[in-house]
Amino acid sequence: MHHNRSRRPPRNVAVCSIFVLACAALLVPFAGSSAGAADKLTTRTVVPSSVTSTFPLGVTGLVRNRDGSTTLWVLNAQSKRLVLDGSSIFSIIDVVFSGKPGYVFKLRSGANCSVAANDAGGSSIECLPDIEPHQLLPVATFTSNRPYPLGATSTVELNSSAEVTDAVNVSIPRDAVTDAAIQRYLGDYFRTLHLVSTVEEVTSGEPTENAYVLSPKTVPLGWVTFVVTNRGHKQHSFEVCPTSGLVKGGGLLNQCLASSEGASYADEYDDTGPLLPGQSTFFTMRFSSPGLYEYLSDIVGQPAHGAKADLKVT
Secondary structure (H helix, E strand, O other): OEEOOOOOOOHHHHHHHHOOEEEEEOOOOOOOOOOOHOOOOOOEEEHHHHHHHOOOOOOEEEEOOOOOOOOEEEEOOOOOOOOOOOOOOOOEEEEEEEOOOOOOOOEEEOOOOOEOOOOOOEEEEEEEOOOOOOOEEEEEEEEEEEOOOOOOOOEEEEOOOEEEEEEEEEEOOOOOOOHHHHHHHHHHHHHOOOOOOOOEEEEEEOOOOOOOEEOOOOEEOOEEEEEEEEOOOEOOOOOOOOOOOOEEEOOOOOOOOOOOOOOOOOOOOOEEOOOOOOEEEEEEEOOOOOOEEEEEEEOOOOHHHHHHHEEEEE
């Protein structure tokens, strides 16, 4: 099933089954202050399904400053820069933080930020930074009509050049008082969610017209972003069977196809759609079980001429 909430021209993004993780939210931050029993908050929260079912980009955190203001930090937790059609699809170009009902914000500083009332009866902050992979940025510092709660119970919308996604928003421990400490904490937290996307480069039409070249040939469990380029002389597509193509006993099951010569159902599989020669696109999906997964072209007649093989997931 495809999910694309992009404000820009749509691209294929596919998601697999939603999973739920239990995470412990650590202490409420108060940068530079000493810890006391009265100012500790320990909660448990469930990572929202909106986070685990959308394109994973990063994680955000709130810290309370000594002057009573609050800073929203954003970490782009992806592993590499990926540019497609001139845009870095792993960059974060829009951040939307929607406050809880009843909290009115005043912006103190930010990266091209603005504040507006939201439908929930609170304030929302929207910023236009440009955060590349591994980069950390304090996107906004704000005050509110009363101290804003910092527990890990909300999400922040992070938009790339292609997708609109949600990110977990956590409270940063008060002893993380440097940029390096904040980046380390948010990075460690993000890794526990297993949302980092592996990049899989796929070339169709090479070395022969109905062949594929995959790099790497084996991918780990979790999210995988397939970047597909058609180097052939004809239209090609690339699709992966997320469940029905799972091979448990060896050999290809050919269950991506609706019939032996027909195309697959686009709403059941993860694919690029037809690509013209020289065209590139991407989609992202999550593998939740190891094994061999069938991939193929869903253009009629091409699988029968060799446009199919399998991908190993470990």
